[in-house]
Amino acid sequence: MTTAPTAQTAPTAQTAATAQTAPTAPAALRESAARLDGDDALAPLRERFLLPPGVIYLDGNSLGPLPAAVPPALADAVTRQWGTDLIGSWNGNGWWEAPLRVGDAIGALIGAAPGQTVAGDSTSVQLFTALSAAAALRPDRSLLVTDPGHFPTDRYLADAVARHRGLAVRRVPPDRLPRFLAAEGDRVAVVSYSPVDFRTGELYDMEALTRATHRAGALALWDLCHAAGALPLRLDALGVDLAVGCGYKFLSGGPGAPAYLYVARRHQASLETPLTGWNGHADPFGLGREYVPAPGISRARIGTPPVLSLLALEAALGAFDGVDLARVRAKSLSLTAFFLRCAEELLTPLGFTSVTPAEPDRRGSHVALRHPHARGLAHALAERRVIVDMRAPDLLRFGVNALYTTHHDLLAAALHLRDIVREGAYAPEPPAAGPVT
Numbered sequence: 001m002t003t004a005p006t007a008q009t010a011p012t013a014q015t016a017a018t019a020q021t022a023p024t025a026p027a028a029l030r031e032s033a034a035r036l037d038g039d040d041a042l043a044p045l046r047e048r049f050l051l052p053p054g055v056i057y058l059d060g061n062s063l064g065p066l067p068a069a070v071p072p073a074l075a076d077a078v079t080r081q082w083g084t085d086l087i088g089s090w091n092g093n094g095w096w097e098a099p100l101r102v103g104d105a106i107g108a109l110i111g112a113a114p115g116q117t118v119a120g121d122s123t124s125v126q127l128f129t130a131l132s133a134a135a136a137l138r139p140d141r142s143l144l145v146t147d148p149g150h151f152p153t154d155r156y157l158a159d160a161v162a163r164h165r166g167l168a169v170r171r172v173p174p175d176r177l178p179r180f181l182a183a184e185g186d187r188v189a190v191v192s193y194s195p196v197d198f199r200t201g202e203l204y205d206m207e208a209l210t211r212a213t214h215r216a217g218a219l220a221l222w223d224l225c226h227a228a229g230a231l232p233l234r235l236d237a238l239g240v241d242l243a244v245g246c247g248y249k250f251l252s253g254g255p256g257a258p259a260y261l262y263v264a265r266r267h268q269a270s271l272e273t274p275l276t277g278w279n280g281h282a283d284p285f286g287l288g289r290e291y292v293p294a295p296g297i298s299r300a301r302i303g304t305p306p307v308l309s310l311l312a313l314e315a316a317l318g319a320f321d322g323v324d325l326a327r328v329r330a331k332s333l334s335l336t337a338f339f340l341r342c343a344e345e346l347l348t349p350l351g352f353t354s355v356t357p358a359e360p361d362r363r364g365s366h367v368a369l370r371h372p373h374a375r376g377l378a379h380a381l382a383e384r385r386v387i388v389d390m391r392a393p394d395l396l397r398f399g400v401n402a403l404y405t406t407h408h409d410l411l412a413a414a415l416h417l418r419d420i421v422r423e424g425a426y427a428p429e430p431p432a433a434g435p436v437t
């Protein structure tokens with residue numbers, strides 16, 4: 001049986017130690033945490049989430065917690081809309097338009113004007129669509145360029161699309177991309193990267209890389225999974241061509257939440273999608289024999305959308321109502337800087353090293369610490385109701401979300417980790433074999 005690769009055990013009511021009984025902290029760190037949390041204008045936003053009492057949740061970069069608005073929205077969707085209004089809900093309750101409506105709500109968080117973002121399917125499916133469509137927009141070019149350290153699904157789909165479309169894949173680390181494009185850019189159809197490295201949390205310069213891509217006449221495709229909702233993004237302003245992302249990390253749309261696809265308006269009329277499902281037809285209920293693509297972003301729709309999940313995601317996005325993403329970014333940086341300080345003081349002497357850049361403008365919204373027993377330590381933290389994850393073979397990841405994470409959460413997590421190591425209170429499981437994913 002395959003199990004999800006997060007290292008934590010789900011916390012239970014029976015768990016003896018709770019994250020609230022935090023071990024003693026050095027006074028300076030305790031005072032800093034209290035001051036930073038005391039000055040935090042975003043602190044009231046935590047009430048928009050139903051965080052389990054006694055749990056320190058630092059894994060919202062993998063699965064966001066439950067927003068308070070979601071249960072009533074889902075109850076309404078199920079009992080009134082589905083239960084009572086039945087099929088009339090496609091029009092009467094706006095189900096048919098939900099992919100576009102939710103797409104626009106996400107667009108507002110990623111710097112996309114309305115009419116360019118559609119929600120639905122998984123990130124993997126959206127990536128397939130985006131990579132294929134990008135290749136079709138540059139039919140005279142033969143290369144697809146991507147990050148050798150990209151998330152596995154991005155790497156696998158780059159290979160798959162290259163096979164289907166007769167392209168070759170070049171894997172170029174982000175720091176070498178401008179030089180590569182200057183040399184071989186005239187053969188490149190599409191450049192596919194993530195602004196934030198899923199392992200190290202390193203933030204790349206999206207603006208510079210998009211500019212270098214365009215200088216070569218290629219298209220820029222960004223995977224925003226680890227960035228959307230965590231920092232301000234400016235897709236329209238940067239002239240990004242295509243983007244995808246998931247709904248379940250910083251957007252907190254729930255397990256398997258619909259993903260999204262952004263297609264800049266200038267490409268929409270000539271966009272050839274590889275999956276020509278009936279929802280993307282110009283006249284879906286005309287039931288015509290031939291596929292005729294809908295105008296605008298609607299042509300990127302595929303099949304019947306997962307309505308309940310879309311409505312859950314829509315309610316979850318309400319957690320951003322009235323929230324300035326520049327402030328979210330400022331608090332996220334304060335949180336990660338504070339955690340790096342805690343790590344330096346409490347954990348470095350115990351054999352941990354940070355792989356996350358110390359410079360604020362090179363940091364996303366998680367910190368990763370290297371330790372040979374990362375897997376056993378993540379389990380031991382979960383026993384104490386501190387939820388983090390690990391990425392094989394030796395990285396512990398600590399995700400922060402400025403909407404609900406506190407500096408105190410981070411100090412308490414670092415203290416628990418210090419005590420677990422000092423006491424040897426973990427199973428020293430060996431690093432898993434195989435490549436780091």
Ligand SMILES: Cc1ncc(COP(=O)(O)O)c(C=O)c1O
Nearest residue numbers: 122123124151153198223225246
């Ligand atoms: C950068 C990135 N892309 C894609 C995915 C996942 O794709 P999907 O939503 O299809 O599982 C993840 C994480 O799971 C990711 O970190």
Ligand SMILES: Nc1c(O)cccc1C(=O)C[C@H](N)C(=O)O
Nearest residue numbers: 004005006061062063151198225
């Ligand atoms: N999407 C996930 C899943 O379905 C199960 C477990 C984890 C995930 C993740 O999101 C992993 C994540 N993209 C990562 O950064 O590693």
